[in-house]
Amino acid sequence: MDFPPKTVPPQEKAADPAEEQPVGAESATETPSTGRRLSKPWRIARNVVLGIIGTIFLAWLILYITKGRFLKHPFERTVAAMTHRAVKVPGDFQLYFDPINIHFVAEGMTISNPAWASKPNLFEAKRIDTRIATFPLIFGNRRIRWLDMLDGAIDLEWSKDRKSNTWTFSEGKGKPFEMPLIRRATVSGTTLRYVDPRLQLSVDLAFQTIKASDTRFENTIQFTGKGMERTTPFTLYGAMLTPNATVTNGKNQLEMHIKAARTAIDVSGTLDAPTRIEGANLKVTARGTNIADLFSIIGVAVPETRSYRLDSALTKVGDEYRFTGLKGHFGDSDIGGTLTVAMLEPRLKITATLATRTLDIVDVAPFIGYNPDEVAARGKAGVIKQVGGAPRLLPNATLRVESLRNFDAAVQYKVRSLRAKSVPVSNIDLTLGLDNSLITLSPLTFDMARGHVSSDIKINARQRVVHTDYDIRLSPTPMGVLLAGYGVDEAGTSGTVKARIQLTGDGDTVHESLSTSNGRIAIIIPAGSFWTRNVQLSELDIGTFVQKMFEGKLKEPVQINCGLIAFTVRRGIAAADPILIDTKKNVILGRGGFSFRNESLDLALRADGKKFSLISGQSPVGLNGYFAKPGIDVISPQLLTRAGAGLGLTLVASPIAGILAFVDVGDAKSAACGPVLSGATARAQRTTMGEPRDDVGHGTTAKAEDGKKTSGERKEQRKKFLGVF
Structure with missing residues (x-):
């Protein structure tokens, strides 16, 4: 049976584009559709971006309208959590973008110090108004485009172990203070306090009104201050002569003058940063009536001197303050060399290499305990004191035992010649060591009248009573040269003399030490001749x-076969x-x-x-x-x-x-x-x-x-x- 062909409805035919369109027509129909519509992922990304922009704009708008005042308490909590400090802003508070830079305003703002600090707050200000560059801040660069601060107070303090400081918020070793980059500023009524327990230093500085615009300060940054170094008060004033170098990461030209303990110190040169001496290139000039005053500022005991002036270059490397190219004078004597002060634990250490071309005999006086000013004014009478109606010659200056506990030392000191009428001494070479209150002058050598004196002296101040060991040796020396200043005719004297002094004694003065001493003194005279008149x-x-x-x-000489002048010393009595x-x-x-x-x-x-x-x-x-x-x-x-x-x-x-x-x-x-x-x-x-x-x-x-x-x-x-x- 034959069936008629099936008839397909027209709508069904239209649903099959493959049958309706020829080959190659697909690209022509799809391309216009892609240009009009995004795929689903792209549509999501677009919507997210638009949402973020809208949110940011909305947040910016809200912040701009409200000035961000509603962020006061979140700001306090957030900054406190980040710094582990208490942060308070009792007055007006603003935090918003204007339009891109962060605009920050705070009245009465305080940031607390850690519990160990001696001041309650690291920072406080009556009002601070600043604009901070936003994008550099994201990458850790602090660029302040505008700063207006009124009655600010900053406390910079190191801990006693010098492992922490008040301005380093993270855990670990405290970092050096770094100034932010400031383009424009007006600062008035600002003070700064710096405390370093290791140096036993505290200083309070007050700054005059500072104005800056377009990354340039309109005037020098001038400051005045006062402080305390150990037990010595001091005052200072100075200025940063090139403050614009601060904002361009250049060198800061510093000039500062300090007065303390009859001492004046002038400092000039350049700093890498305003508060950083590390790597500095400074020149220091110190002058005063007594160099002991200068060193007492840092708790170091040195012999007293007459008026002095010292010039030196200064830089800091790690824990060391290095004074190089040192030159100057004390009294009528010159001095030069290098000196380093190392801030070590448990005591600071002084290392020095010093040299003097000509040492005046008057300036030797304080090294053995005499007052150089009295010696200069009165001559020999300046070293004589009346005690109980009797004249006393041996010095009675007390060894500064307490000061010796503050530092260690290693000093090399050389003197080419001694200026003296009757003492033919030259080529003095002293090696001084101080280790935990044990002083060694070993060796102490010098040439005398074509002879040589070598000494080893040990002063032990570690114990309750200072104990001293003396060992002084004179090599064979021509008597004529040695005694020429006392009227002996060198031409008529050919004899020599050698000697040795070995004593031990207790006491913190030369007089007390020798008054308790035990030992022996011997002067040996080998064969030779001596001027007749003196012997006769x-x-x-x-x-x-x-x-x-x-x-x-x-003047006919008397022939000497041999001679011995010797004494046995017991409890300060020599027989x-x-x-x-x-x-x-x-x-x-x-x-x-x-x-x-x-x-x-x-x-x-x-x-x-x-x-x-x-x-x-x-x-x-x-x-x-x-x-x-x-x-x-x-x-x-x-x-x-x-x-x-x-x-x-x-x-x-x-x-x-x-x-x-x-x-x-x-x-x-x-x-x-x-x-x-x-x-x-x-x-x-x-x-x-x-x-x-x-x-x-x-x-x-x-x-x-x-x-x-x-x-x-x-x-x-x-x-x-x-x-x-």
Whole structure:
């Protein structure tokens, strides 16, 4: 059965475009549809962007209309959470975009300090009005386009351990303070406080009104202030002469003047940042009446000086303040070199290399405890004090033990020559160390009269009572050169001398230390010659002296075989042990001693002839008085007794009998030079025959423990000193 063909409805035919359109027509129909409609992801992205822009605009509009005043409390909470500080704005508050930059206004705003700080707030201001560049801030760059601050107060303070500071909000080591970039500003009534416990420094600065526009300050930034360094108050004033360098990341030209403790300090140069001395290039000039005042500002004890002036370059590297190219003068002496102050724990440390071309003798005075101004004004009298009616020469300046605990030191000091009339000293070389209150002057060397002195001195201030060890050595030195300033004829003296002083004592002054000292002093004289007149005066060999005087041979030298002037020191009392000088014609012997306690002298010297002498006093010469005022007793009681005996014999017998009272039979025993030249004690001394000497080692010294003697004791002492011969 045949069926008729199926008829397809027209609407169904239209639904099959493949059948209705020829091949290649698809692209022609789809392309216009894509240009009119976005795919679904693109439509979502578009809507999100439009939503964000709308939201931002809406937020901007709301903020602009309301000035963002409703954000005050969220701002306080957010900033407080980020900084871990309390943030308060009790007055007007504005925070909005104007139109792009952030416009911030706060009245009475405060940001608190951490609990350890000494001030409650890091920052406070009566009013602050500022515009901050938005996009640079997103990347961590603070660019302030406008700043208007009234009655601001900033507190910059380091913690005691110097690990934290008030302006570093994150945990970890405190960072240096960095100024933001400011394009325009007006700042008035602003103060800044800086505190550094390690330096024991606090300073309060007040700034004059500062105006800036178009990245340039309209005037210099001037400031005044006052502060305290340890226990020393100071004042200062200064200015940043090129403040526009701050906003261009350039160098800041600084000029500052400080006055403290009779000291004036001028600072000029450039800083990388206004509050950063790291890497600075500064010039410092310090001047005053006493350099000890300058160093006392940082708690460092140095000897006092006369007026001084020092110039130096200054920079800071890490914990070190470096003074280089240092040059200047103190008193009539010059000085130069380098000095570094390192802020270390537990004590700061001073390292210095210093040199002086010419050191004036007056400027040496404070190094051993004398007042240089008194020495300069009064000469020798300036070092003598009256104590209990007696003159005192040894310095009594107290060692500053407390100051020594504040620092350590390593100092190298050299002096080319010493300016002095009677002291032929040059090439001084001192190495000073200070380690936890232990001072070492080791070595301390210098040349003296073509000889050399080397010393090692140790002062231990770690214990309750300061203890000092002295070891001073003089190499063989020509006596003529050494004593030329005291009237000895160098041409007639060829002998040499060497010496050693070894003492230990307790006390915080030179006088106290020596007053309690124990040890030995020895001066050794090898073979040589000495000017006749000086020896003859000590011998009182009248016949020989007069004979040589009439013969015109007054300066004929006396030949010395060997000699030893030695003292054993016990509790500050020195006893001759021995005094023994062997010459070609005589043996000179000495008894007695001296006291470091009251600085008294009580010595007797006598010469016994080796040959017969017709007229000889045969009587000791007394050396008495004090270190500061010695006396010579040429006419001793023994000589007067001999003169009386001679006069009596002359009257009752004959003139010849009177002369016999002054005859010296010449029985002196020559000394064995071996023990003498080795500096041996009196007990070890021998004659040339090898026999023990019985004419040395029997002297006595002052008995009084307190350095005072009664009139009867003095007479008894004198009798013993001069009567043992």
